[in-house]
Amino acid sequence: MTLLAISEFEQILLYSFIGVSVVFSALIILVIAFKIMGNISKKSFKSKKKQNQESTTEIVDEKEMTGQEIAAISMALHLFLSDMHDEESNVITIKRIERRYSPWSSKIYGLTNLIR
């Protein structure tokens, strides 16, 4: 394969140069693509955050709630959060599993029988 009328040495030099340029351009294109994707992702994240903030503000701004409603919500929250608490029974048990007898798993075959 000969490119133009150049020596093989120059051709190799050219190949090296093309190789480096193509690797760089491939990764530069990826950089650009993912910069754009990152920006889109950031924007959508921000807009979601904004929406969430707006929706919470609406609830905070709601001053028409009665005392009973607030008490009910507080109670529900309290019950929910106390349920979430990680309480352990503090009882450790060994779960016994029934296994079929097999000489492969037999303990007696694994013991050394010493003749006395």
Place this chain on the structure above:
Amino acid sequence: MRNNIKNITILFVLITLFVPFNVFGQGATEQNALFEGLEKFWHSTGFANFQFKYLVMILVGVIFITLAVKKGWEPLLLIPIGFGMIIGNIPLPIGSDEGIGIYEEGSVLNILYSGVIDGWYPPLVFLGIGAMTDFSSLISNPKLMLLGAAAQTGIFITFFGAYALGFTPEQAGAIGIIGGADGPTAIFLTSKLAPELIGTIAVAAYSYMALVPLIQPPVMNLLTTKKEKLIRMKPPRPVSKTEKIVFPIIGMILTTFIAPSALPLLGMLFLGNLLKESTVTERLAETARFALINTITILLGLTVGASTQADRFITLDSLKIFGLGALSFVVATAMGVLFAKLINVFLKEGNKINPLIGSAGVSAVPAAARVSQEQGLKADRTNHLLMHAMAPNVAGVIGSAVAAGILLNMLS
């Protein structure tokens, strides 16, 4: 009881001694047949075919295993390769067609070696690598990808150097790829461009990958100042699941449109990653990242090791290849570090890159990133660079596959 055992032993020794004498006494024909048989057997043994060069290669294999066990350097690769070297250098009778040696058509080792020669082991390894790799550090800071590109310069400088030393352009391309620090890529490209050098290049690539903790730190220290080593980088932003799923698809399309010859490697790499990130094919991802890659690694390491038969391996060309491989690694490391310094010129204070992560642009994953982390911790015990270094490290995998594709395209 003891007397009985003694008597039986004496009887056994007498039988062993007298039976052959009895056979020898039966006539000249039988005697000749026995001697011929014994002679034939003797010629088939390793002792009769022993040459010093085989012992040298067996010792190299033992050194590989010792380094893996004692130092913990890439044990998953060095143990199969080291043992394969021992297997490949058990002296076999010259010109035997018993179907044992790795270069004998139809032998078991030859069949296993077909994955290397035909180049289908490397894409399967890439599938596993894809299923293991988390690209989120790369997605969160894409500019670090350029460090992966810069480190690939080592490949092309060595390509040029190898040609200047008298190798053919195809061989020079295969030697240059050692600088990519990526064993599977090196095997893939060599199998296509210069299959006669596959053993040497694969061993050189894997040896230097194992020696990354020794080769890189002096270069990194030489090229960075104390102040640069202390640079703290911003923590990477959180990456959404959608971005992680889109990355392998877009990444595959863009890179393979530019270098279609790298399709077997990049296609499998990104498929593996999609299996992982989609989260709905966990079983497939798990197979790719454990069972499949482990099986292929064993076969690849063993056969590559066994292919280093002393007759083919101990040559002046091998010595040159090892020298060029070392040069390639040093240049790749240096280019990564220097390019990070160059990028810093254009970045504002607070956004600068610690140049120590530039060396991770060579694709020895995760060894090169670990070296950056260790060097960073030496300068500042609280500066953890591992997450940042993983970005150029995985970009290096993509970059070296693209470079292999370009070389394949231009030289085949």
